[in-house]
Amino acid sequence: MKYVMVFFFLVLSILSCRKNKKDLINNKIIYNELIREAKQFYRLNDYSKAADKYEKAFKLIGGINNTKDGYNAARSFVLAGDNEKSFNCLFELTKSELNYDSYDYIISDTIFKPLHRSTLWNNLISKIKDNKEKNEKNYDKLLVALFDTIFNEDQKYRKSIDSIKNKFGMYSPQLKKHWETIHRRDSINWKKVKMILDEYGWLGKDKIGKQGNNTLFLVLQHADIDSQIKYLPMMKNAVRKGNAKPTHLALLEDRVSIKLKNKQIYGSxxxxxxxxxxxxxxxxxxxxxxxxxxxxxxxxxxxxxxxxxxxxxxxxxxxxxxxxxxxxxxxxxx
Incomplete structure (x- = not known):
C-alpha cells in the first residue's frame, strides 16, 4: 500500500509539473500576442489601446519582466495622457531585477517631456543614474563616456525619421536631406569606432557596458560595406567569446549579404x-x-x-x- 501511495503522488507530481509548464507556455504565447498588438496600436498612434494591451500583458505574467517592453509601455502611457502609469512602469524598470541604467537615452527621449514637470522625474532620473554608476564601477570610464556620446549621435537623428516621413512624405526633399545628415554622422562615428576596434578589438559589456557593446554593433551596421566585410570576422570571433550578441551578428550578416546582391539568411x-x-x-x-x-x-x-x-x-x-x-x-x- 505504501508503494502504491508513493507511486500515486509521483504521478500527480509529474502531471502537475506538465500542467504548470503548459500554462507557462500558453501564457508566454498570449503575452507575445498582446505585446504584438500593443506595438501595432502604437504605430497607428492609438496610444490608449497600446497602453491597455501592455497593461494586460504585464498582468498576465505578474509584472514587467524585460526593459524593452516596460520602456515601450511607459511611452504608450505618457502619450495616452496617463503620466502616473508611465511613472509606475519607469520606476519598475529601476528595480534590481531589471536594473535599468540607460541614463543618456531616457533624458534625450522627448516623448517623456510631459513627465519632466513632476518632482517624480528627478527621483526617477536619480535612480537610473545610480544604477548606471553601480554597473559601471569596473568599466573603462573614458571608453564608456565616449560610447555614450557615439550612441547618442547615432540615434539622435534617427529618432526624427518617422516624424519627418509622416509630415513630408517618404520621398520628400526634407527626408532626403535628413538622411544625408545621418550618413555624415555615421561616417564620423565609424572613424571613432574603427580606431577603438583596431586598438582594443571587440570589447565586451564587462568592459564598456551593455550600451557601449551595442554601440559597436550599431555603428558597424551603419558603416560602409567594405568596413562591414573587413570587421565581420572580428565580430564572429567576439560572438564565440561571448563579447557580442548572435542576434546582432545575424543582422550584420544579412545586411552584408544583401549589399553583395546575395540572398539573406535570417530575413531581417x-x-x-x-x-x-x-x-x-x-x-x-x-x-x-x-x-x-x-x-x-x-x-x-x-x-x-x-x-x-x-x-x-x-x-x-x-x-x-x-x-x-x-x-x-x-x-x-x-
Whole structure:
C-alpha cells in the first residue's frame, strides 16, 4: 500500500509539473500576442489601446519582466495622457531585477517631456543614474563616456525619421536631406569606432557596458560595406567569446549579404515600396528561416514583420523571388 501511495503522488507530481509548464507556455504565447498588438496600436498612434494591451500583458505574467517592453509601455502611457502609469512602469524598470541604467537615452527621449514637470522625474532620473554608476564601477570610464556620446549621435537623428516621413512624405526633399545628415554622422562615428576596434578589438559589456557593446554593433551596421566585410570576422570571433550578441551578428550578416546582391539568411532586411509599405528582401531557403532565427534567439518572421504591420507567407515570398529572378534573366538576356 505504501508503494502504491508513493507511486500515486509521483504521478500527480509529474502531471502537475506538465500542467504548470503548459500554462507557462500558453501564457508566454498570449503575452507575445498582446505585446504584438500593443506595438501595432502604437504605430497607428492609438496610444490608449497600446497602453491597455501592455497593461494586460504585464498582468498576465505578474509584472514587467524585460526593459524593452516596460520602456515601450511607459511611452504608450505618457502619450495616452496617463503620466502616473508611465511613472509606475519607469520606476519598475529601476528595480534590481531589471536594473535599468540607460541614463543618456531616457533624458534625450522627448516623448517623456510631459513627465519632466513632476518632482517624480528627478527621483526617477536619480535612480537610473545610480544604477548606471553601480554597473559601471569596473568599466573603462573614458571608453564608456565616449560610447555614450557615439550612441547618442547615432540615434539622435534617427529618432526624427518617422516624424519627418509622416509630415513630408517618404520621398520628400526634407527626408532626403535628413538622411544625408545621418550618413555624415555615421561616417564620423565609424572613424571613432574603427580606431577603438583596431586598438582594443571587440570589447565586451564587462568592459564598456551593455550600451557601449551595442554601440559597436550599431555603428558597424551603419558603416560602409567594405568596413562591414573587413570587421565581420572580428565580430564572429567576439560572438564565440561571448563579447557580442548572435542576434546582432545575424543582422550584420544579412545586411552584408544583401549589399553583395546575395540572398539573406535570417530575413531581417526589408525594402520600402513607392507607396510607403515594405517587403522582405530575398531569403535563402525561406521554408527554414524560422528555424534559423530560433537557433540564434530571434523571434519568428511573423512576429518580426508585425513591427511593420506585415504578414509572413513562405509561398508569397517564393513567388516574389521567382519574379525577381525572371526579371533579372530577362534583363541579362537583352
Amino acid at each position: 532586411q526589408l525594402m520600402s515600396k513607392p507607396d510607403g509599405s515594405y517587403y522582405v528582401l530575398p531569403i535563402i531557403n525561406p521554408e527554414n528561416v524560422d528555424r534559423r532565427r530560433a537557433e540564434i534567439g530571434l523571434n519568428n518572421m511573423a512576429d518580426y514583420l508585425s513591427n511593420w504591420n506585415m504578414t509572413w507567407s513562405v509561398s508569397q515570398h517564393l513567388k516574389m523571388i521567382d519574379s525577381i529572378e525572371r526579371k533579372k534573366n530577362d534583363i541579362d538576356f537583352k
